[in-house]
Amino acid sequence: MKEGYKGLGVLMDAPDGPNAAIREMLRKGHERGACDAILVPMKVPSGDSYMHVLVDDVEMLDRAAPISPVLTVQGARAVTSLTRRGDEGVCIAAVMRPCEAEAVIELRKLFQVDLEHITIITMDSPGTVPLQDFARDPEEGERVFAEALATWDDSAMRPICQTCEKSNSAVGDLHLGLRGVQTGKVLLIPQGEKGLEAIAKLGLTPDHPIDEWKQASDKAMARKRGTRKANHEDLRKRASGLSGLLDLLGACINCHNCMRVCPICYCKQCKFDSPELRNTSSDYLDRADRSGSLRMPSDMLLFHMGRMSHMVLSCVSCGACEDACPTGVPVAQLFSLVAHDAQERFEYMPGRSSEEKRPLVTFEFEEFSEVED
Amino acid sequence: MTSSDAKADSQGFRPRVVGFLCNWCSYAGADLAGTSRLDVPAAISPIRVMCSSRVDPVLIMTALMRGADGVLVTGCHPGDCHYDKGNYFARRRFALTDQILTSLGLEPERVRLSWVSASEGPRYAEVVNEFIEEIRELGPNPMRTNRSL
Numbered sequence: 001m002k003e004g005y006k007g008l009g010v011l012m013d014a015p016d017g018p019n020a021a022i023r024e025m026l027r028k029g030h031e032r033g034a035c036d037a038i039l040v041p042m043k044v045p046s047g048d049s050y051m052h053v054l055v056d057d058v059e060m061l062d063r064a065a066p067i068s069p070v071l072t073v074q075g076a077r078a079v080t081s082l083t084r085r086g087d088e089g090v091c092i093a094a095v096m097r098p099c100e101a102e103a104v105i106e107l108r109k110l111f112q113v114d115l116e117h118i119t120i121i122t123m124d125s126p127g128t129v130p131l132q133d134f135a136r137d138p139e140e141g142e143r144v145f146a147e148a149l150a151t152w153d154d155s156a157m158r159p160i161c162q163t164c165e166k167s168n169s170a171v172g173d174l175h176l177g178l179r180g181v182q183t184g185k186v187l188l189i190p191q192g193e194k195g196l197e198a199i200a201k202l203g204l205t206p207d208h209p210i211d212e213w214k215q216a217s218d219k220a221m222a223r224k225r226g227t228r229k230a231n232h233e234d235l236r237k238r239a240s241g242l243s244g245l246l247d248l249l250g251a252c253i254n255c256h257n258c259m260r261v262c263p264i265c266y267c268k269q270c271k272f273d274s275p276e277l278r279n280t281s282s283d284y285l286d287r288a289d290r291s292g293s294l295r296m297p298s299d300m301l302l303f304h305m306g307r308m309s310h311m312v313l314s315c316v317s318c319g320a321c322e323d324a325c326p327t328g329v330p331v332a333q334l335f336s337l338v339a340h341d342a343q344e345r346f347e348y349m350p351g352r353s354s355e356e357k358r359p360l361v362t363f364e365f366e367e368f369s370e371v372e373d
Numbered sequence: 374m375t376s377s378d379a380k381a382d383s384q385g386f387r388p389r390v391v392g393f394l395c396n397w398c399s400y401a402g403a404d405l406a407g408t409s410r411l412d413v414p415a416a417i418s419p420i421r422v423m424c425s426s427r428v429d430p431v432l433i434m435t436a437l438m439r440g441a442d443g444v445l446v447t448g449c450h451p452g453d454c455h456y457d458k459g460n461y462f463a464r465r466r467f468a469l470t471d472q473i474l475t476s477l478g479l480e481p482e483r484v485r486l487s488w489v490s491a492s493e494g495p496r497y498a499e500v501v502n503e504f505i506e507e508i509r510e511l512g513p514n515p516m517r518t519n520r521s522l
Protein backbone atom coordinates (compact mmCIF):
# COMPACT_ATOMS: atom_id res chain seq x y z
CA MET A 1 0.00 0.00 0.00
CA LYS A 2 1.29 3.45 -0.83
CA GLU A 3 2.03 5.67 2.10
CA GLY A 4 0.70 8.98 0.85
CA TYR A 5 2.49 12.22 1.40
CA LYS A 6 4.88 11.92 4.35
CA GLY A 7 2.20 9.94 6.13
CA LEU A 8 -0.03 13.01 6.31
CA GLY A 9 -3.52 13.72 5.06
CA VAL A 10 -6.30 16.21 5.52
CA LEU A 11 -9.07 15.41 7.97
CA MET A 12 -12.27 16.70 6.38
CA ASP A 13 -15.71 17.11 7.89
CA ALA A 14 -18.32 14.68 6.66
CA PRO A 15 -21.38 15.29 8.79
CA ASP A 16 -23.69 13.95 6.08
CA GLY A 17 -21.59 10.92 5.23
CA PRO A 18 -18.69 10.31 2.85
CA ASN A 19 -20.67 10.71 -0.39
CA ALA A 20 -21.76 14.23 0.55
CA ALA A 21 -18.24 15.11 1.67
CA ILE A 22 -16.76 13.95 -1.64
CA ARG A 23 -19.40 15.92 -3.58
CA GLU A 24 -18.53 19.00 -1.57
CA MET A 25 -14.83 18.52 -2.23
CA LEU A 26 -15.46 18.10 -5.96
CA ARG A 27 -17.59 21.24 -6.06
CA LYS A 28 -14.88 23.19 -4.30
CA GLY A 29 -12.19 21.79 -6.58
CA HIS A 30 -14.19 22.81 -9.63
CA GLU A 31 -14.80 26.31 -8.25
CA ARG A 32 -11.15 26.83 -7.52
CA GLY A 33 -10.07 25.65 -10.93
CA ALA A 34 -8.46 22.38 -9.84
CA CYS A 35 -10.38 20.72 -12.66
CA ASP A 36 -12.50 21.70 -15.67
CA ALA A 37 -14.86 18.76 -15.40
CA ILE A 38 -15.56 15.76 -13.21
CA LEU A 39 -16.05 12.12 -14.11
CA VAL A 40 -18.12 10.52 -11.40
CA PRO A 41 -20.70 7.74 -10.97
CA MET A 42 -24.28 8.98 -10.99
CA LYS A 43 -27.65 7.33 -10.66
CA VAL A 44 -29.37 6.95 -14.03
CA PRO A 45 -32.68 8.83 -14.34
CA SER A 46 -34.72 5.63 -14.12
CA GLY A 47 -33.10 5.07 -10.74
CA ASP A 48 -32.12 1.47 -11.24
CA SER A 49 -28.44 1.76 -12.09
CA TYR A 50 -25.35 3.96 -11.97
CA MET A 51 -23.03 5.19 -14.72
CA HIS A 52 -19.89 7.29 -14.89
CA VAL A 53 -20.95 10.73 -16.03
CA LEU A 54 -18.82 13.61 -17.23
CA VAL A 55 -20.04 16.59 -15.24
CA ASP A 56 -19.48 20.09 -16.50
CA ASP A 57 -22.23 21.86 -14.59
CA VAL A 58 -21.53 21.59 -10.86
CA GLU A 59 -25.24 21.80 -10.08
CA MET A 60 -25.41 18.25 -11.42
CA LEU A 61 -23.04 17.10 -8.69
CA ASP A 62 -25.96 16.85 -6.30
CA ARG A 63 -26.91 13.67 -8.07
CA ALA A 64 -23.42 12.18 -8.04
CA ALA A 65 -22.80 9.01 -6.06
CA PRO A 66 -19.00 8.89 -5.74
CA ILE A 67 -19.24 5.64 -3.75
CA SER A 68 -21.84 3.89 -5.87
CA PRO A 69 -23.52 0.63 -4.88
CA VAL A 70 -22.66 -1.13 -8.14
CA LEU A 71 -19.78 -1.30 -10.55
CA THR A 72 -21.31 -1.01 -13.99
CA VAL A 73 -18.96 0.25 -16.69
CA GLN A 74 -15.48 -0.21 -15.28
CA GLY A 75 -14.10 3.28 -14.57
CA ALA A 76 -10.97 2.59 -16.59
CA ARG A 77 -13.17 2.10 -19.65
CA ALA A 78 -14.83 5.44 -19.00
CA VAL A 79 -11.41 7.13 -18.79
CA THR A 80 -10.23 5.42 -21.98
CA SER A 81 -13.26 6.59 -23.90
CA LEU A 82 -12.63 10.09 -22.61
CA THR A 83 -9.00 10.42 -23.62
CA ARG A 84 -8.88 8.20 -26.66
CA ARG A 85 -8.54 11.10 -29.04
CA GLY A 86 -6.11 13.02 -26.84
CA ASP A 87 -6.95 15.28 -23.94
CA GLU A 88 -6.28 18.77 -25.37
CA GLY A 89 -5.42 20.10 -21.95
CA VAL A 90 -8.83 19.63 -20.36
CA CYS A 91 -8.31 18.82 -16.69
CA ILE A 92 -10.61 16.16 -15.36
CA ALA A 93 -11.04 14.78 -11.89
CA ALA A 94 -12.09 11.14 -12.15
CA VAL A 95 -13.68 9.42 -9.17
CA MET A 96 -13.50 5.64 -8.98
CA ARG A 97 -12.70 2.63 -6.84
CA PRO A 98 -9.13 1.38 -6.28
CA CYS A 99 -9.52 -1.56 -8.69
CA GLU A 100 -10.78 0.76 -11.42
CA ALA A 101 -7.84 3.11 -10.87
CA GLU A 102 -5.41 0.20 -11.02
CA ALA A 103 -6.86 -0.74 -14.40
CA VAL A 104 -6.35 2.86 -15.53
CA ILE A 105 -2.67 2.55 -14.66
CA GLU A 106 -2.40 -0.73 -16.58
CA LEU A 107 -4.07 0.89 -19.58
CA ARG A 108 -1.61 3.72 -19.42
CA LYS A 109 1.20 1.18 -19.81
CA LEU A 110 -0.72 -0.13 -22.82
CA PHE A 111 -0.97 3.40 -24.26
CA GLN A 112 -4.76 3.40 -24.06
CA VAL A 113 -5.20 6.39 -21.77
CA ASP A 114 -3.60 9.76 -21.46
CA LEU A 115 -3.32 10.70 -17.82
CA GLU A 116 -1.53 13.99 -18.17
CA HIS A 117 -4.53 16.08 -17.21
CA ILE A 118 -6.49 13.53 -15.26
CA THR A 119 -6.52 13.52 -11.49
CA ILE A 120 -7.71 10.23 -10.10
CA ILE A 121 -9.64 10.17 -6.88
CA THR A 122 -10.14 6.83 -5.12
CA MET A 123 -11.72 5.85 -1.83
CA ASP A 124 -11.82 2.91 0.57
CA SER A 125 -14.31 0.60 -1.04
CA PRO A 126 -16.88 -1.30 0.98
CA GLY A 127 -17.45 -3.53 -2.05
CA THR A 128 -20.29 -3.47 -4.54
CA VAL A 129 -23.61 -5.26 -4.83
CA PRO A 130 -23.73 -7.99 -7.54
CA LEU A 131 -25.00 -6.21 -10.64
CA GLN A 132 -27.77 -8.68 -11.40
CA ASP A 133 -29.07 -8.59 -7.82
CA PHE A 134 -29.20 -4.82 -8.04
CA ALA A 135 -30.99 -4.88 -11.36
CA ARG A 136 -33.57 -7.25 -9.97
CA ASP A 137 -34.30 -5.14 -6.89
CA PRO A 138 -32.61 -1.72 -6.83
CA GLU A 139 -34.28 -0.67 -3.59
CA GLU A 140 -33.00 -3.69 -1.75
CA GLY A 141 -29.62 -3.15 -3.42
CA GLU A 142 -29.43 0.41 -2.10
CA ARG A 143 -30.35 -0.77 1.38
CA VAL A 144 -27.80 -3.58 1.44
CA PHE A 145 -25.10 -1.26 0.17
CA ALA A 146 -25.86 1.52 2.66
CA GLU A 147 -25.50 -1.03 5.41
CA ALA A 148 -22.16 -2.26 4.07
CA LEU A 149 -20.90 1.31 3.86
CA ALA A 150 -21.96 2.01 7.41
CA THR A 151 -20.66 -1.20 8.98
CA TRP A 152 -17.92 -2.39 6.59
CA ASP A 153 -19.51 -5.80 6.70
CA ASP A 154 -18.93 -7.05 3.16
CA SER A 155 -20.78 -10.35 3.38
CA ALA A 156 -23.54 -9.16 1.02
CA MET A 157 -21.09 -7.68 -1.45
CA ARG A 158 -19.76 -9.53 -4.53
CA PRO A 159 -17.55 -12.54 -3.79
CA ILE A 160 -14.67 -10.82 -5.57
CA CYS A 161 -15.04 -7.82 -3.21
CA GLN A 162 -15.04 -10.03 -0.14
CA THR A 163 -11.65 -11.35 -1.21
CA CYS A 164 -10.20 -8.04 -2.36
CA GLU A 165 -7.10 -7.16 -0.42
CA LYS A 166 -6.67 -3.86 -2.23
CA SER A 167 -10.01 -2.27 -1.48
CA ASN A 168 -8.32 0.26 0.80
CA SER A 169 -5.31 0.90 -1.41
CA ALA A 170 -4.50 4.54 -1.92
CA VAL A 171 -4.19 4.20 -5.69
CA GLY A 172 -5.47 7.58 -6.83
CA ASP A 173 -3.69 10.92 -6.80
CA LEU A 174 -6.12 11.64 -4.00
CA HIS A 175 -7.47 8.86 -1.83
CA LEU A 176 -10.29 9.13 0.66
CA GLY A 177 -9.68 7.08 3.76
CA LEU A 178 -12.93 6.09 5.43
CA ARG A 179 -12.12 3.08 7.56
CA GLY A 180 -10.78 3.67 11.04
CA VAL A 181 -11.38 7.40 10.60
CA GLN A 182 -13.44 9.07 13.32
CA THR A 183 -17.16 9.27 12.70
CA GLY A 184 -18.28 12.32 10.79
CA LYS A 185 -14.89 12.73 9.11
CA VAL A 186 -13.04 11.50 6.05
CA LEU A 187 -9.30 11.51 5.55
CA LEU A 188 -8.03 12.95 2.27
CA ILE A 189 -4.67 11.42 1.40
CA PRO A 190 -2.61 13.04 -1.37
CA GLN A 191 -0.30 10.95 -3.49
CA GLY A 192 2.57 12.23 -5.62
CA GLU A 193 2.83 15.63 -7.27
CA LYS A 194 -0.64 15.67 -8.75
CA GLY A 195 -2.19 14.87 -5.41
CA LEU A 196 -0.28 17.63 -3.67
CA GLU A 197 -1.15 20.08 -6.39
CA ALA A 198 -4.84 19.26 -6.06
CA ILE A 199 -4.69 19.63 -2.30
CA ALA A 200 -3.02 23.02 -2.67
CA LYS A 201 -5.68 24.16 -5.13
CA LEU A 202 -8.33 23.10 -2.64
CA GLY A 203 -6.60 25.37 -0.14
CA LEU A 204 -5.86 22.51 2.21
CA THR A 205 -2.73 21.45 4.06
CA PRO A 206 -1.92 17.83 4.83
CA ASP A 207 -1.31 17.89 8.57
CA HIS A 208 -3.17 14.91 9.94
CA PRO A 209 -1.30 11.63 10.47
CA ILE A 210 -2.74 8.74 8.47
CA ASP A 211 -1.57 6.12 10.98
CA GLU A 212 -4.94 5.26 12.40
CA TRP A 213 -6.47 4.84 8.97
CA LYS A 214 -3.50 2.79 7.88
CA GLN A 215 -3.64 0.49 10.87
CA ALA A 216 -7.35 -0.11 10.44
CA SER A 217 -6.83 -0.69 6.72
CA ASP A 218 -3.95 -3.09 7.20
CA LYS A 219 -5.96 -5.06 9.70
CA ALA A 220 -8.99 -5.26 7.43
CA MET A 221 -6.83 -6.23 4.47
CA ALA A 222 -5.12 -8.98 6.46
CA ARG A 223 -8.55 -10.39 7.25
CA LYS A 224 -9.52 -10.20 3.60
CA ARG A 225 -6.33 -11.97 2.61
CA GLY A 226 -7.51 -14.82 4.81
CA THR A 227 -10.87 -14.90 3.04
CA ARG A 228 -9.08 -14.75 -0.28
CA LYS A 229 -6.90 -17.68 0.57
CA ALA A 230 -9.89 -19.77 1.64
CA ASN A 231 -11.77 -18.80 -1.52
CA HIS A 232 -8.79 -19.71 -3.69
CA GLU A 233 -8.31 -23.02 -1.95
CA ASP A 234 -11.94 -23.87 -2.44
CA LEU A 235 -11.77 -22.86 -6.08
CA ARG A 236 -8.59 -24.85 -6.62
CA LYS A 237 -10.35 -27.89 -5.29
CA ARG A 238 -13.39 -27.37 -7.46
CA ALA A 239 -11.72 -26.19 -10.66
CA SER A 240 -8.54 -28.20 -10.62
CA GLY A 241 -8.07 -30.59 -13.49
CA LEU A 242 -9.85 -30.71 -16.79
CA SER A 243 -13.19 -32.04 -15.63
CA GLY A 244 -13.43 -29.74 -12.61
CA LEU A 245 -12.54 -26.76 -14.74
CA LEU A 246 -15.05 -27.67 -17.42
CA ASP A 247 -17.73 -28.12 -14.78
CA LEU A 248 -16.99 -24.66 -13.42
CA LEU A 249 -17.25 -23.21 -16.92
CA GLY A 250 -20.04 -25.53 -17.96
CA ALA A 251 -22.74 -22.87 -18.18
CA CYS A 252 -20.63 -20.57 -20.38
CA ILE A 253 -22.56 -19.59 -23.51
CA ASN A 254 -19.55 -18.17 -25.40
CA CYS A 255 -21.05 -14.69 -25.40
CA HIS A 256 -17.64 -13.16 -24.59
CA ASN A 257 -19.29 -10.50 -22.42
CA CYS A 258 -16.56 -11.11 -19.85
CA MET A 259 -13.99 -10.00 -22.39
CA ARG A 260 -16.02 -7.04 -23.63
CA VAL A 261 -16.44 -5.46 -20.22
CA CYS A 262 -12.92 -6.23 -19.00
CA PRO A 263 -10.92 -3.00 -18.81
CA ILE A 264 -7.70 -4.76 -19.77
CA CYS A 265 -9.23 -6.38 -22.87
CA TYR A 266 -9.23 -3.25 -24.97
CA CYS A 267 -8.51 -4.83 -28.37
CA LYS A 268 -10.60 -3.58 -31.28
CA GLN A 269 -10.70 -7.06 -32.71
CA CYS A 270 -10.43 -9.75 -30.09
CA LYS A 271 -8.44 -12.72 -31.29
CA PHE A 272 -11.12 -15.02 -29.95
CA ASP A 273 -13.82 -13.37 -32.04
CA SER A 274 -11.68 -13.32 -35.14
CA PRO A 275 -11.89 -15.52 -38.24
CA GLU A 276 -8.50 -16.90 -37.19
CA LEU A 277 -10.21 -19.36 -34.91
CA ARG A 278 -12.85 -20.45 -37.39
CA ASN A 279 -12.46 -23.83 -38.99
CA THR A 280 -14.22 -25.71 -41.74
CA SER A 281 -16.98 -28.08 -40.84
CA SER A 282 -14.84 -31.05 -41.76
CA ASP A 283 -12.23 -29.87 -39.24
CA TYR A 284 -14.89 -29.80 -36.56
CA LEU A 285 -16.08 -33.19 -37.64
CA ASP A 286 -12.53 -34.52 -37.31
CA ARG A 287 -12.44 -33.26 -33.77
CA ALA A 288 -15.87 -34.64 -32.99
CA ASP A 289 -14.66 -37.95 -34.35
CA ARG A 290 -12.12 -38.36 -31.56
CA SER A 291 -14.59 -38.22 -28.73
CA GLY A 292 -17.85 -38.97 -30.46
CA SER A 293 -19.12 -35.41 -30.17
CA LEU A 294 -17.96 -31.82 -29.90
CA ARG A 295 -19.52 -28.94 -28.01
CA MET A 296 -20.50 -26.16 -30.43
CA PRO A 297 -19.51 -23.44 -30.74
CA SER A 298 -16.20 -24.97 -29.75
CA ASP A 299 -13.11 -23.49 -28.14
CA MET A 300 -14.82 -22.29 -24.99
CA LEU A 301 -11.84 -23.33 -22.88
CA LEU A 302 -9.38 -21.95 -25.39
CA PHE A 303 -11.12 -18.59 -25.12
CA HIS A 304 -10.85 -18.44 -21.34
CA MET A 305 -7.31 -19.76 -21.10
CA GLY A 306 -6.16 -17.76 -24.09
CA ARG A 307 -7.65 -14.62 -22.62
CA MET A 308 -5.83 -15.40 -19.40
CA SER A 309 -2.57 -15.64 -21.29
CA HIS A 310 -3.24 -12.21 -22.83
CA MET A 311 -4.19 -10.25 -19.78
CA VAL A 312 -4.07 -12.12 -16.49
CA LEU A 313 -0.82 -10.47 -15.39
CA SER A 314 -2.68 -7.17 -15.51
CA CYS A 315 -5.98 -8.48 -14.10
CA VAL A 316 -7.00 -6.20 -11.25
CA SER A 317 -9.72 -8.52 -9.91
CA CYS A 318 -12.37 -5.86 -10.42
CA GLY A 319 -15.08 -8.43 -11.04
CA ALA A 320 -16.60 -6.63 -14.04
CA CYS A 321 -16.43 -9.88 -16.03
CA GLU A 322 -18.37 -11.83 -13.45
CA ASP A 323 -20.99 -9.08 -13.08
CA ALA A 324 -21.51 -9.20 -16.84
CA CYS A 325 -21.81 -12.96 -17.14
CA PRO A 326 -25.40 -13.89 -17.95
CA THR A 327 -25.07 -17.46 -16.72
CA GLY A 328 -23.36 -17.00 -13.38
CA VAL A 329 -19.94 -18.42 -14.26
CA PRO A 330 -17.55 -17.34 -11.44
CA VAL A 331 -15.22 -16.05 -14.10
CA ALA A 332 -13.67 -13.21 -12.06
CA GLN A 333 -12.90 -15.57 -9.21
CA LEU A 334 -11.22 -17.96 -11.62
CA PHE A 335 -9.22 -15.19 -13.29
CA SER A 336 -8.36 -13.71 -9.94
CA LEU A 337 -7.00 -17.05 -8.76
CA VAL A 338 -4.75 -17.44 -11.78
CA ALA A 339 -3.85 -13.75 -11.61
CA HIS A 340 -2.78 -14.15 -8.02
CA ASP A 341 -0.44 -17.04 -8.86
CA ALA A 342 0.94 -15.49 -12.03
CA GLN A 343 1.48 -12.05 -10.53
CA GLU A 344 3.26 -13.60 -7.58
CA ARG A 345 5.50 -15.62 -9.86
CA PHE A 346 6.39 -12.58 -11.96
CA GLU A 347 6.63 -10.37 -8.86
CA TYR A 348 4.26 -7.98 -10.53
CA MET A 349 1.37 -5.99 -9.15
CA PRO A 350 -0.91 -4.35 -11.68
CA GLY A 351 -1.58 -0.72 -10.89
CA ARG A 352 1.31 -0.46 -8.43
CA SER A 353 3.18 2.05 -10.53
CA SER A 354 2.88 3.36 -14.05
CA GLU A 355 6.68 3.29 -14.35
CA GLU A 356 6.80 -0.47 -13.87
CA LYS A 357 7.03 -2.47 -17.11
CA ARG A 358 4.47 -5.12 -17.87
CA PRO A 359 6.08 -8.53 -17.35
CA LEU A 360 5.89 -9.76 -20.93
CA VAL A 361 7.68 -6.78 -22.45
CA THR A 362 10.75 -7.15 -20.33
CA PHE A 363 13.03 -9.91 -18.98
CA GLU A 364 16.08 -10.69 -16.89
CA PHE A 365 18.98 -12.61 -18.35
CA GLU A 366 18.91 -15.14 -15.53
CA GLU A 367 15.42 -16.21 -14.48
CA PHE A 368 12.76 -18.91 -14.66
CA SER A 369 15.43 -21.58 -14.95
CA GLU A 370 12.79 -24.02 -13.67
CA VAL A 371 10.97 -23.92 -17.01
CA GLU A 372 13.93 -24.45 -19.31
CA ASP A 373 16.02 -27.52 -19.93
CA MET B 374 13.68 -39.38 -39.34
CA THR B 375 13.04 -42.91 -38.24
CA SER B 376 9.98 -44.05 -36.40
CA SER B 377 11.39 -46.55 -33.92
CA ASP B 378 9.25 -45.52 -30.99
CA ALA B 379 6.07 -44.18 -32.44
CA LYS B 380 4.84 -47.67 -31.62
CA ALA B 381 1.82 -48.07 -29.43
CA ASP B 382 2.35 -49.31 -25.89
CA SER B 383 0.37 -52.15 -24.38
CA GLN B 384 -2.72 -49.91 -23.94
CA GLY B 385 -2.46 -48.85 -27.54
CA PHE B 386 -1.23 -45.34 -26.66
CA ARG B 387 0.79 -43.64 -29.36
CA PRO B 388 2.06 -40.31 -28.04
CA ARG B 389 1.75 -37.40 -30.42
CA VAL B 390 3.81 -34.35 -29.74
CA VAL B 391 3.89 -30.98 -31.49
CA GLY B 392 7.34 -29.42 -31.66
CA PHE B 393 7.86 -25.72 -32.32
CA LEU B 394 11.38 -25.30 -33.69
CA CYS B 395 13.03 -21.97 -34.25
CA ASN B 396 14.35 -21.61 -37.76
CA TRP B 397 17.87 -20.52 -36.93
CA CYS B 398 18.98 -22.99 -34.28
CA SER B 399 16.66 -25.80 -33.34
CA TYR B 400 15.31 -26.50 -36.81
CA ALA B 401 18.88 -26.75 -38.07
CA GLY B 402 19.68 -28.95 -35.06
CA ALA B 403 16.77 -31.22 -35.95
CA ASP B 404 17.96 -31.29 -39.54
CA LEU B 405 21.42 -32.29 -38.39
CA ALA B 406 19.94 -35.06 -36.26
CA GLY B 407 18.21 -36.31 -39.39
CA THR B 408 21.22 -36.15 -41.68
CA SER B 409 23.31 -37.81 -38.97
CA ARG B 410 20.73 -40.62 -39.00
CA LEU B 411 20.05 -40.27 -35.30
CA ASP B 412 17.00 -41.96 -33.93
CA VAL B 413 14.29 -39.28 -33.72
CA PRO B 414 10.76 -40.57 -33.15
CA ALA B 415 8.13 -39.78 -35.75
CA ALA B 416 5.77 -39.08 -32.87
CA ILE B 417 6.88 -35.47 -33.04
CA SER B 418 5.33 -33.16 -35.62
CA PRO B 419 7.83 -30.35 -36.08
CA ILE B 420 6.58 -26.88 -36.91
CA ARG B 421 9.12 -24.34 -38.00
CA VAL B 422 8.80 -20.84 -36.52
CA MET B 423 11.13 -17.94 -37.16
CA CYS B 424 11.99 -17.53 -33.47
CA SER B 425 10.97 -19.19 -30.21
CA SER B 426 9.37 -15.89 -29.23
CA ARG B 427 6.77 -16.51 -31.93
CA VAL B 428 5.32 -19.29 -29.82
CA ASP B 429 2.72 -17.53 -27.76
CA PRO B 430 0.73 -19.35 -25.09
CA VAL B 431 -2.37 -19.54 -27.30
CA LEU B 432 -0.44 -21.63 -29.86
CA ILE B 433 0.61 -24.06 -27.17
CA MET B 434 -2.91 -24.24 -25.73
CA THR B 435 -4.42 -24.71 -29.17
CA ALA B 436 -2.11 -27.64 -29.84
CA LEU B 437 -3.07 -29.24 -26.53
CA MET B 438 -6.77 -28.67 -27.06
CA ARG B 439 -6.62 -30.04 -30.58
CA GLY B 440 -5.29 -33.27 -29.18
CA ALA B 441 -1.50 -33.09 -28.92
CA ASP B 442 -0.28 -35.18 -25.99
CA GLY B 443 2.64 -32.84 -25.47
CA VAL B 444 4.11 -29.61 -26.82
CA LEU B 445 7.82 -29.01 -27.14
CA VAL B 446 9.13 -25.51 -27.68
CA THR B 447 12.73 -25.17 -28.74
CA GLY B 448 14.95 -22.24 -29.53
CA CYS B 449 18.51 -20.99 -29.61
CA HIS B 450 20.38 -21.01 -26.31
CA PRO B 451 20.04 -17.80 -24.29
CA GLY B 452 22.39 -15.25 -25.75
CA ASP B 453 22.32 -16.86 -29.21
CA CYS B 454 18.91 -15.85 -30.55
CA HIS B 455 19.13 -14.75 -34.18
CA TYR B 456 17.02 -11.75 -33.21
CA ASP B 457 19.18 -11.09 -30.18
CA LYS B 458 16.71 -11.38 -27.29
CA GLY B 459 13.70 -13.29 -28.62
CA ASN B 460 14.31 -16.36 -26.51
CA TYR B 461 14.33 -14.37 -23.26
CA PHE B 462 10.83 -13.17 -24.10
CA ALA B 463 9.92 -16.70 -25.15
CA ARG B 464 10.98 -17.95 -21.74
CA ARG B 465 8.68 -15.44 -20.02
CA ARG B 466 5.75 -16.37 -22.23
CA PHE B 467 6.46 -20.00 -21.58
CA ALA B 468 6.62 -19.41 -17.81
CA LEU B 469 3.19 -17.78 -18.04
CA THR B 470 1.82 -20.77 -19.95
CA ASP B 471 3.32 -23.05 -17.34
CA GLN B 472 1.71 -20.99 -14.59
CA ILE B 473 -1.76 -21.01 -16.15
CA LEU B 474 -1.61 -24.78 -16.63
CA THR B 475 -0.30 -25.25 -13.09
CA SER B 476 -2.91 -22.99 -11.48
CA LEU B 477 -5.69 -24.81 -13.27
CA GLY B 478 -4.26 -28.24 -12.50
CA LEU B 479 -3.83 -29.05 -16.19
CA GLU B 480 -0.65 -31.13 -16.33
CA PRO B 481 2.11 -28.61 -17.01
CA GLU B 482 4.39 -31.60 -17.63
CA ARG B 483 2.86 -31.81 -21.08
CA VAL B 484 4.77 -28.74 -22.19
CA ARG B 485 8.52 -28.38 -22.33
CA LEU B 486 10.97 -25.65 -23.29
CA SER B 487 14.46 -26.68 -24.42
CA TRP B 488 17.34 -24.82 -25.99
CA VAL B 489 18.91 -26.62 -28.95
CA SER B 490 21.57 -25.07 -31.14
CA ALA B 491 22.18 -25.72 -34.85
CA SER B 492 25.13 -27.94 -34.03
CA GLU B 493 23.36 -30.01 -31.39
CA GLY B 494 21.85 -32.78 -33.51
CA PRO B 495 22.42 -35.39 -30.78
CA ARG B 496 20.92 -33.10 -28.15
CA TYR B 497 17.83 -32.62 -30.29
CA ALA B 498 17.38 -36.38 -30.59
CA GLU B 499 17.90 -36.79 -26.86
CA VAL B 500 15.42 -34.04 -25.91
CA VAL B 501 12.73 -35.45 -28.18
CA ASN B 502 13.26 -39.03 -27.03
CA GLU B 503 13.24 -38.04 -23.38
CA PHE B 504 10.11 -35.90 -23.76
CA ILE B 505 8.21 -38.58 -25.61
CA GLU B 506 9.12 -41.08 -22.91
CA GLU B 507 7.75 -38.68 -20.29
CA ILE B 508 4.57 -38.21 -22.29
CA ARG B 509 4.21 -41.95 -22.69
CA GLU B 510 4.30 -42.29 -18.93
CA LEU B 511 1.71 -39.52 -18.53
CA GLY B 512 -0.63 -41.24 -20.93
CA PRO B 513 -3.00 -39.67 -23.43
CA ASN B 514 -3.98 -36.02 -23.08
CA PRO B 515 -7.48 -35.99 -21.61
CA MET B 516 -8.26 -32.93 -23.74
CA ARG B 517 -8.07 -35.08 -26.82
CA THR B 518 -11.17 -37.02 -25.94
CA ASN B 519 -13.10 -34.45 -23.96
CA ARG B 520 -16.38 -33.43 -25.52
CA SER B 521 -16.95 -30.12 -23.84
CA LEU B 522 -13.90 -28.07 -24.73
Ligand code: SF4
Pocket residue numbers: 259264265266267269270271272306307310311
Ligand atom coordinates in the same frame (compact mmCIF):
# COMPACT_ATOMS: atom_id res chain seq x y z
S1 SF4 C 1 -8.76 -11.79 -24.98
FE1 SF4 C 1 -6.85 -11.07 -25.86
S2 SF4 C 1 -7.34 -10.48 -27.96
FE2 SF4 C 1 -9.27 -10.61 -26.83
S3 SF4 C 1 -9.64 -8.52 -26.13
FE3 SF4 C 1 -8.58 -9.62 -24.47
S4 SF4 C 1 -6.41 -9.15 -24.78
FE4 SF4 C 1 -7.48 -8.65 -26.70
Ligand code: SF4
Pocket residue numbers: 258261262263264265314315316317318319320321322331332335336
Ligand atom coordinates in the same frame (compact mmCIF):
# COMPACT_ATOMS: atom_id res chain seq x y z
S1 SF4 D 1 -10.53 -10.38 -16.01
FE1 SF4 D 1 -12.35 -9.74 -14.88
S2 SF4 D 1 -11.57 -9.24 -12.85
FE2 SF4 D 1 -9.80 -9.28 -14.20
S3 SF4 D 1 -9.53 -7.16 -14.89
FE3 SF4 D 1 -10.82 -8.19 -16.42
S4 SF4 D 1 -12.91 -7.77 -15.77
FE4 SF4 D 1 -11.60 -7.31 -14.03
Ligand code: SF4
Pocket residue numbers: 251252253254255256257258259321324325326327328329331
Ligand atom coordinates in the same frame (compact mmCIF):
# COMPACT_ATOMS: atom_id res chain seq x y z
S1 SF4 E 1 -19.64 -13.78 -19.85
FE1 SF4 E 1 -20.01 -15.79 -18.94
S2 SF4 E 1 -21.17 -16.92 -20.52
FE2 SF4 E 1 -20.27 -15.13 -21.54
S3 SF4 E 1 -18.31 -15.92 -22.36
FE3 SF4 E 1 -17.86 -15.04 -20.33
S4 SF4 E 1 -18.01 -16.77 -18.90
FE4 SF4 E 1 -19.00 -17.40 -20.82
Ligand code: FES
Pocket residue numbers: 395396397398399423424425426447448449453454455456457459460
Ligand atom coordinates in the same frame (compact mmCIF):
# COMPACT_ATOMS: atom_id res chain seq x y z
S1 FES F 1 15.88 -17.21 -33.49
FE1 FES F 1 16.14 -19.02 -32.31
S2 FES F 1 15.26 -18.38 -30.45
FE2 FES F 1 15.12 -16.51 -31.56
